[in-house]
Amino acid sequence: MQVRDIMSTNVEAASNMDSLENVASKMSSRNVGSVPVVENGQVVGMITDRDIATRGLSQGAQGNVSQVMSQNVVTISPDSSVEDAAALMSQHQVRRLPVVENGQLVGMLALGDLAVQQKSDQSAGTALSQISENHLR
Secondary structure, three states: OEHHHHOEOOOOOEOOOOEHHHHHHHHHHHOOOEEEEEEOOEEEEEEEHHHHHHHHHHHOOOOEHHHOOEOOOOOEOOOOEHHHHHHHHHHHOOOEEEEEEOOEEEEEEEHHHHHHHOOOOHHHHHHHHHHHHHHHO
C-alpha cells in the first residue's frame, strides 16, 4: 500500500505571513493540530498548536507564522510505501508528514492514518507504538 492510498488530500495550509490568530482559527475550524506552511505550493515549514502556545503566545509574540514555525520539515512522496512512512515517522518522532510530489504539497499523512492500517500492516503498528511511547514520557 502506498502513502497516496491513505493520505488526506484536503489539506489546510498557511502562509509564513499569516498571523498566529488566523492559523489558530484555521486549526480550530478544521479540528487539526498542525498545518504545513507553504510558499508557492512548496512546504517551507510546519506549525502546530503547541508551537503557537509555547513559542508564540507564551513568549508574547503577536506576529506571524514565520516567527514560530518549524523549518526543517520531513516530507514524503505519495508513491512511498506505508512501511516507509511508518519508519520515517518513527525515526524522526513526528506524527504528521506533508506529502510532496514534484516539489508541491499534495496531501498530509497523519499517525492516525497509519493506525487505521495497523490491523493489516504490522510495521505501521510498530511505528505507532514507538512514537506514542516516546511522546508519553
